[in-house]
Amino acid sequence: MEMDALWMSPCGGISLPSSAAGVGEDEAAELRRGPWTAEEDALLAGYVAAHGEGRWNELALAAGLRRTGKSCRLRWLNYLRPGVRRGGFTPREQLLILDLHSRWGNRWSKIAAQLPGRTDNEVKNYWRTRVQKHAKQLGCDVGSGRFHDAMRNLWMPRLLERIHADESAAAAADASRYYSSASPAHAPCSQPACQNAAAPIISNCARATSPDAASCVTGSPSSWEASPAAQFQTSSPTMAAWSTEQCQNGCSSASSGDMFDESWSELLARANHDDADSAGLPDFGLGGSGDSLWSLDDIWQQPFY
DNA sequence: AACGACCCCAACCGCCGTTAA
DNA sequence: GTTAACGGCGGTTGGGGTCGT
Numbered sequence: 001m002e003m004d005a006l007w008m009s010p011c012g013g014i015s016l017p018s019s020a021a022g023v024g025e026d027e028a029a030e031l032r033r034g035p036w037t038a039e040e041d042a043l044l045a046g047y048v049a050a051h052g053e054g055r056w057n058e059l060a061l062a063a064g065l066r067r068t069g070k071s072c073r074l075r076w077l078n079y080l081r082p083g084v085r086r087g088g089f090t091p092r093e094q095l096l097i098l099d100l101h102s103r104w105g106n107r108w109s110k111i112a113a114q115l116p117g118r119t120d121n122e123v124k125n126y127w128r129t130r131v132q133k134h135a136k137q138l139g140c141d142v143g144s145g146r147f148h149d150a151m152r153n154l155w156m157p158r159l160l161e162r163i164h165a166d167e168s169a170a171a172a173a174d175a176s177r178y179y180s181s182a183s184p185a186h187a188p189c190s191q192p193a194c195q196n197a198a199a200p201i202i203s204n205c206a207r208a209t210s211p212d213a214a215s216c217v218t219g220s221p222s223s224w225e226a227s228p229a230a231q232f233q234t235s236s237p238t239m240a241a242w243s244t245e246q247c248q249n250g251c252s253s254a255s256s257g258d259m260f261d262e263s264w265s266e267l268l269a270r271a272n273h274d275d276a277d278s279a280g281l282p283d284f285g286l287g288g289s290g291d292s293l294w295s296l297d298d299i300w301q302q303p304f305y
Numbered sequence: 306a307a308c309g310a311c312c313c314c315a316a317c318c319g320c321c322g323t324t325a326a
Numbered sequence: 327g328t329t330a331a332c333g334g335c336g337g338t339t340g341g342g343g344t345c346g347t
Contacts, residue, residue: 035341036316055332056333069332075315133312
């Protein structure tokens with residue numbers, strides 16, 4: 001679809017505040033806004049490839065782009081830059097986002113820096129659209145301790161289960177190829193970082209802080225203290241080190257999708273119908289509490305990936 | 306098929322810190 | 327030392343797509 005016409009003002013141009021960075025009145029009168037066209041992308045990418053990043057206002061003028069330097073920078077960083085990964089977040093990435101956000105808050109650029117190929121904008125959008133949606137379902141605020149601890153004790157362990165399942169499947173596939181080809185190159189990864197990839201996160205899972213965390217889901221304030229997550233205390237590599245290495249190794253191959261959906265539906269189903277411990281999960285006391293904070297009917301309607 | 310509600314994400318906005326003139 | 331320009335960051339918005347009725 002040709003976007004050019006859509007974003008031109010009726011007068012053939014758009015008006016921007018004259019304070020638009022680095023441009024004069026004449027230039028500002030001709031500046032374009034809105035979605036980028038393929039031609040603009042090509043212009044920008046070509047110019048950056050030839051001259052490098054930085055000095056965005058200058059670059060915009062020199063490249064002949066009728067865009068602000070800011071707009072060029074954003075387009076480059078979020079879309080055109082080599083290595084930018086698109087598509088759904090993998091379980092690993094989701095787990096990292098949860099963990100890092102719990103530590104750093106809305107420091108999107110800092111969090112994105114730990115996710116190779118991901119931009120702060122993507123992380124921010126993920127948080128706002130997915131995570132906040134589920135917080136709303138819970139009746140919690142995402143900034144509340146209750147929501148915080150629900151993440152640590154419910155979703156993060158489930159993400160780890162998912163990751164381990166994916167890795168087991170991948171390892172099995174590798175082993176299968178190994179035995180059929182007898183090639184040492186296909187031996188399972190023996191690097192400590194691979195084996196301990198999940199441990200640093202689990203250790204954080206065990207650090208729930210809010211006394212009423214469990215009450216968010218159970219009304220049983222201390223049940224999470226005995227969570228099996230505590231057994232994962234570790235001195236493994238730091239999260240930052242893990243994130244870069246592991247994401248580069250595993251992010252691109254893992255499946256995508258919203259792990260929260262799976263966590264909600266499966267965890268709650270188990271908690272209500274089975275003994276949580278026997279299912280390998282912490283006992284959050286969900287069964288029979290009748291805690292109206294959970295909207296089970298709604299949650300069970302979530303799609304299962 | 307039509308319509309409205311909701312979701313997702315690209316892009317913009319405003320603020321702030323840094324830098325250079 | 328001052329100030330304007332710039333880059334970076336987090337918050338917000340608008341529009342296209344999807345889903346449900």
